[in-house]
Structures are given as structure tokens and as C-alpha cells.
Amino acid sequence: MYLLDHDDWGSQANRKGFGSGLVKAGELNDQVVALCADLTDSTQISLFAKKFPERYVEVGIAEQNMVTVASGMASMGKIPFTASYAAFSPGRNWEQIKTTICMNDQNVKIIGSHAGLYTGPDGATHQMLEDVALMRVLPNMIVVVPCDSVEAEKATVAIAEYAHPAYLRLARDKSPVITTIKTPFEIGKAYVFAPGQDITIIANGTMTPIALEAAEKLFKDGIDIEVIHSPTVKPLDAATILSSVERTKRVITIEEAQICGGLGGSVSELLSEHSPVPIIRMGVNDSYGQSGTPSELLEYYGLTVKRVMLNAHKLMG
Amino acid sequence: MSSNNFTDKKLAIEKLELIANDVRQDIIKSLENAGSGHSAGSLGLADIVTALYFDILKHDPNNPTWDERDIFMLSNGHCVPVQYVVMAYAGYFPKKELMTLRKFKSRLQGHPERLVLPGLETTSGPLGSGLGQAAGMALTMRMNKDSHRWVYVIMGDGELDEGNNWESALFTAKYKLHNVIGIVDRNNIQIDGTTEHVMPLEDLRAKWEAFGWHVIEIDGNDIEAVIDACAMARAIVEKPIVIIAHTVPGKGVDFMEYDYHWHGMPVGLADVGGAPPKNDQAMVALKELRTLRGRIKNEHE
Known part of the structure; x- marks a missing residue:
């Protein structure tokens, strides 16, 4: 499985892997676009925004609008990645994700950063714990929870190539890095x-x-x-x-x-x-x-x- | 269909008015057959939707995904009976399919579904999300340098209670998406009563203007006004445009007009004060429409 030996484990927030993965996905396919709800650095989408400013869309603190705009963009052929804290997206905009993305089978990616207890001091409102369940029940949606930043990068590239709705769950704080670039990752595989x-x-x-x-x-x-x-x-x-x-x-x-x-x-x-x-x-x-x-x-x-x-x-x- | 010749234009409008009148009859029939569904808004929108499909929109019923088409979305998806009828008239599917509205396995679902019926641009029903999608489409057109295409989105006035609309209104104005043409069906009713009773919207023009939109107000039951307003909207390039279209709910059927009880109900379902007995409602409504309120005598009478 090409895992690192325990003694060699690194430490990095897996959202960092998303940030670099999205830049890679953007280089591979010029239809990839990114939308963010006023959290560009926190979600690491800022890397993409700097590299491809003409393909980055700031939507403000408006998660419902973020995913409906993304649905419209996907309908016209784009591959939109939407990023916010998981507590807000998909926490706040579940119905829009269901109706305008999943029921339409639009190629939109929901990136829920700061999910789980690793969000730490921000407290319960920001420690999204229900996102996996919320996204899992939606027909047409897939749910990916990478174990570290290296896998998060691979998962980001993989969901960009998967032409349907996808949810990617990320954590805020540093966590062990256990996989390598050689460790396999494929959607749907354990x-x-x-x-x-x-x-x-x-x-x-x-x-x-x-x-x-x-x-x-x-x-x-x-x-x-x-x-x-x-x-x-x-x-x-x-x-x-x-x-x-x-x-x-x-x-x-x-x-x-x-x-x-x-x-x-x-x-x-x-x-x-x-x-x-x-x-x-x-x-x-x-x-x-x-x-x-x-x-x-x-x-x-x-x-x-x-x-x-x-x-x-x-x-x- | 449009022409610079004034006389031709007048003739064309009359023809469209007759189509809209036929559309209303098929709305009544298909809703009666369905046994449920939204009458008032569908009838009120018949002129606007007829004008869109038969004059305003660039579209091809034989090629619904034509990549140069204009986009039209009905954000208030509960009014989809009018869209289905007009789409059938325009040639998207056979008219006889209208009698499958709301039935098991029908392509004409109770609320519109993109993946079920070709020609529908999105799935709607839950309110407030059409404008955001329109903005996303319009932004993509701009990114792709795809000009001379517009995104038309009809919103109900009651629908404007939803916050998502106002998020989208801010967004569309920020990016100056003048290729978005919003049409608000200002019929003043929603399920629980009048809009001003349930949740006041006025001053509605001032609200849109404050959000950075160009506002055009028209009589939404005047087909010529609808066509002219859309032409004007396409000429505005510095900001998004919303047409506040004042319509009469239940338009064309006397006992339904202005009465919010008909918002979510078909003819034939219940006795309603001021309306004929339920078993006569369809007949009375259809007769009224067929004779254009007695102004013409139908050849069958």
C-alpha cells in the first residue's frame, strides 16, 4: 500500500492537500472553476484563486447562492468546486444541493472544510459532524473522506475527473500524514x-x-x-x-x-x-x-x- | 416571427394572444385531469410564457440542447403546467402528453425535472434557487465570451420571501450580469393570502433598484408589453435587469381572478365561494376562455 512507516509520519492539515490538488486539477482541465464564500485562505482555495484569477468566483457569505451559481455554471459545462466550512456548506444549503445539483446531476463539487472535532477551539457550531450523513443520503452524490493531505490532493484530482456531484470532507488542524504519492486512491475503493x-x-x-x-x-x-x-x-x-x-x-x-x-x-x-x-x-x-x-x-x-x-x-x- | 413592419407586428401579437388563450384552456384541462396542481399562477403567466417561447427566446424544440439557445427557467416550478402546455404547443412533445400531467411515470412531473423532460433547463419547485442558477449560467457565458445569449428566469412574487433570491440578487449585480433577465410574476398572491399580508414585498421596485438592478414594470398580461420589455432589457448592458410583470392571478377565468384560494388548486376539486359548483367549474372556465368572455361566439355554439 506504499504507506509511510509510523516513525516517518508527517504532519499537515488535509485541507492543504485540497489546495494543491485543486491547482493540479485546474492545470489538467481548463473547465475547472472555483467558488468560495469568503473563506479563501481557510479553505486553501486561495492557491487556485491566485493561479487562475479569471476562473475564481467570490460569492460572499452566501452558501445557498454559492451552490446555486455553481449548479448554473455546471449546466453550461464548467466543473465548479465550491468551498466553505462544512458547517455552512453543506450545513446550510442542503436543499439547494439536493434540488439544483443532485436532482439535476450537475458536475459540482462540494468541499466541506473544517469538518469534525479537529476544528477545535471554534467550538460546536463550527465542528460539523453531520455532513457525512447529510451528503450520503442524496442520490447521485458521492462522499469522500481522505485520511491525510496527500490523499486529499489525489481525491481532489479524482473528483474533478468524475463528472457528477461529489462531496469532499476536510479537516482544519494538522493531522498525521501516512500515505505517499504511490498509495493508491480510487473513488469507491477501500x-x-x-x-x-x-x-x-x-x-x-x-x-x-x-x-x-x-x-x-x-x-x-x-x-x-x-x-x-x-x-x-x-x-x-x-x-x-x-x-x-x-x-x-x-x-x-x-x-x-x-x-x-x-x-x-x-x-x-x-x-x-x-x-x-x-x-x-x-x-x-x-x-x-x-x-x-x-x-x-x-x-x-x-x-x-x-x-x-x-x-x-x-x-x- | 418578429418584424419591423408595424402592421405585421400587430398581427403577430393577435396571433400570440389567441395562442395564449388556447394555452389557458389546456392548463384548465390538464389540471382538471391531474386532480391537483396550481391554477392561478399558471393562468396568470400564460401570456408571458407564450411570448417567451413564440417570440422572445432563441430556441429549437427539435434540438433542446442547442448550444446557441437562450436559457429559460421557471424558478417558481409550481407554475409548470403553463410551461408544459406552451412547450407542447411549441413542439417539444405531443400535446396529448399534457393529459399525463402529475401521473405515474409521466415526463410531466408535478414540479419540473430537468432529467425527465428534454427542454427543461433545471429542476425547480423548492423556491428561491432559480436566480442563482441563472447568474451561474450568465457568468459562464461571459467567461466563454458567449454573447448574444440571455438567461431568462421567472420568479414568483411570493417566492421573493426566500433569502436565497437576495443573495443571488447581490451576486448578479456585483458581476454586472446584464445577460440575466429576471421576470417577477407580481400577482400579489401566495398560498396563505396576499403577499402584502403574508410578508410585505413593497416597495418592490425600490428593493431591486437598491440591490443594483435595472427595473422595468409592465402589464404582464399584455403580450406586446412583455415582448417590448424583453427587447429593452436586452439593450441594457450596465447591470442586470428585472421585469416586474404585474399579472392577474387566474387570468381569463372570472371566478378565479384575484382569488388566492386558486393558487394551489385545480378546477373540479372543491366548491369555492364565488365559483360555480365543483362539477361545473371546468365547463364554465373553458366556455369563458373559448368565447373570450363572450366577445366571440364559438362556431360550435
């Missing part, structure tokens, strides 16, 4: 980042490094973990997940979002129909976030290596 026999841990976003670290430590405890990184929540890679679960018969999901309707919900739906096995879903469970550093918040909401290990031991009985 990857076995660490093979194992006892328990399948399915993770995405900033929780994939947590899962890998827990797997290393659990191996010393005699528990052999298979870590599946599933950057695409929709369409979910059922084949990869089911073939793993058929062997391990135990599952943990972990994500930095509401477990209801997110990756955990998605995996549960798959397994309850095709391969019912004991499952523990880790994430935020029906509550809002709060101010604090990302590490304080991850500790408080139980998204830590230690908690994964406890849950693994529990599953092994």
Missing part, C-alpha cells in the same frame, strides 16, 4: 492498510492513523487487526469490507463524525444485510462538540488509540 485476522477496523479521515497505531499496539497484545481505510463512504466498497469481515467476524468502525448515518451507519447497514457480526461504532454519538484542542476533544469523545484497544479487547471477549 484499502487494506494493515492485514489481520481477528478484527476488522474500518476507518477514514483523521481516524485512519489512530486505527493503524492501535493495530500496532494490539498486535503486541496478541490481537491481529485488519485495518481497512475507506475514504469513500459512498459508494461503499462492499466487496473489500465483506471479504475481510467474513474472515474476522468482528468489526470496529471509527470516524470523526456522528456514528449515526456516517461511516459506522453505512457499514452497519451493509453488514446487517449481508454479514451480521458484532460491531462497535466509534465516533460522536448523538451529541455536539465543544471548544478545546483537537487532542482534548478526541480524548473526551473517546476517539483515541487507547479506546480502540479497549474496544478490541472487549470484542475478543
